[in-house]
Amino acid sequence: MPERLPHPDQILSPLPRSALTGPASATRHALAGSRHLWWDSADRLSRRAPRAAPSAQLAPAETAAISRSRADLCGLTLDRPRIMGILNVTPDSFSDGGRHNGLDAAVDRAREMIRDAEILDIGGESTRPGATEVPVAEEIERTAPVIRALREAGITTPISIDTRKARVAEAALEAGADIVNDVSALRFDPDMAALVAARGVPVVLMHSVASPETMQKHAVYDDVLWSVRDHLYERVTAALGAGIRPENLILDPGIGFGKTTAHDLRLLRELAGFHDFGLPLLLGASRKKFIGALTGAATPAERVTGSVAVALQGAAMGAHILRVHDTRETRQALSIWQAIQGNISEA
Ligand code: HH2
Numbered sequence: 001m002p003e004r005l006p007h008p009d010q011i012l013s014p015l016p017r018s019a020l021t022g023p024a025s026a027t028r029h030a031l032a033g034s035r036h037l038w039w040d041s042a043d044r045l046s047r048r049a050p051r052a053a054p055s056a057q058l059a060p061a062e063t064a065a066i067s068r069s070r071a072d073l074c075g076l077t078l079d080r081p082r083i084m085g086i087l088n089v090t091p092d093s094f095s096d097g098g099r100h101n102g103l104d105a106a107v108d109r110a111r112e113m114i115r116d117a118e119i120l121d122i123g124g125e126s127t128r129p130g131a132t133e134v135p136v137a138e139e140i141e142r143t144a145p146v147i148r149a150l151r152e153a154g155i156t157t158p159i160s161i162d163t164r165k166a167r168v169a170e171a172a173l174e175a176g177a178d179i180v181n182d183v184s185a186l187r188f189d190p191d192m193a194a195l196v197a198a199r200g201v202p203v204v205l206m207h208s209v210a211s212p213e214t215m216q217k218h219a220v221y222d223d224v225l226w227s228v229r230d231h232l233y234e235r236v237t238a239a240l241g242a243g244i245r246p247e248n249l250i251l252d253p254g255i256g257f258g259k260t261t262a263h264d265l266r267l268l269r270e271l272a273g274f275h276d277f278g279l280p281l282l283l284g285a286s287r288k289k290f291i292g293a294l295t296g297a298a299t300p301a302e303r304v305t306g307s308v309a310v311a312l313q314g315a316a317m318g319a320h321i322l323r324v325h326d327t328r329e330t331r332q333a334l335s336i337w338q339a340i341q342g343n344i345s346e347a
Helices: 060-067 103-113 136-152 166-175 192-199 224-241 261-269 271-277 289-295 300-316 327-341
Strands: 010-014 042-046 082-088 119-123 159-162 179-182 203-206 249-252 321-324
Touching: 010 060, 010 224, 010 271, 060 271, 082 103, 082 327, 103 136, 119 136, 119 179, 136 159, 136 166, 159 166, 166 179, 166 192, 179 192, 192 224, 203 224, 224 249, 224 261, 224 271, 261 271, 261 289, 261 300, 289 300, 300 321, 300 327, 321 327
Parallel strands: 082 119, 082 321, 119 159, 159 179, 179 203, 203 249
Antiparallel strands: 010 042
């Protein structure tokens, strides 16, 4: 848990290392509680000096924040990447819109996904660029019955509700959800922070700018890494101030939310620079536009292979939760990746 937040004007960016070989050393630490990844040096970035020389001179608390085991998530240890399967029950989601509407279709898809996914993320409002807001009652009607049906079908997998609205989150928690995934990081609905604090549930704080409707017009940053960082810093501070326990916070850089391809790539490259918060990281890049922009894969369904590549990059950077549409393909890739890395505690 963060005993303290990182210094607001610096980023400690550990160099993730894997496939452990060579003798153990006193400066070798697990990366963000990972059983597969380690680090022994970190860059110290400041606003004035974008990238300093790697430094082994970290204070014990800094080393601890980067290294320590993250709190379990609904009984799941976060010592390896966990797959979060996306189940959108919307007519208009950019990738799976209209495919899982109807309780039976949603339960069938969930059953299929939990062969490989360890968390299910249920969403009733598309947040793709340009999407318009869904009224609360309609969003509840789309999501709560599905969650109830999943629980009635005996599915015990942790469920997150992908919503910006407190009343939708509350109905979902009543129906059996366990986690709140708020792409607005508690900014959209003034009641959301209090709800999450009162329920004591984990919450994903994602970076985004403006609203989905207008966010691509705001894809302008002096430095996207610092902007995302400052925003998450501010949102973590607000969440703690609202009484949310630090062990319930999960960070997400918000790939594709008010960002260009260059911004997305920079964040993916620098993902390990978020571990100094001492919190779990979620990466949601599945089938997103930048994959199409880089490869020419015009439709989301054509972006599966690229999505798996990004998921592996997330794993290699120590991301704890990978939010994906293609659970089976991601699981196969991740299994091979994990087998090759080995287990640092057994090395
Ligand atoms: N991306 C989307 C939705 N929710 N939540 C988190 N934490 N991180 C993300 O990157 C993220 C998210 C957008 O993807 P998708 O759900 O597939 O599409 P849509 O918003 O059109 O339903």
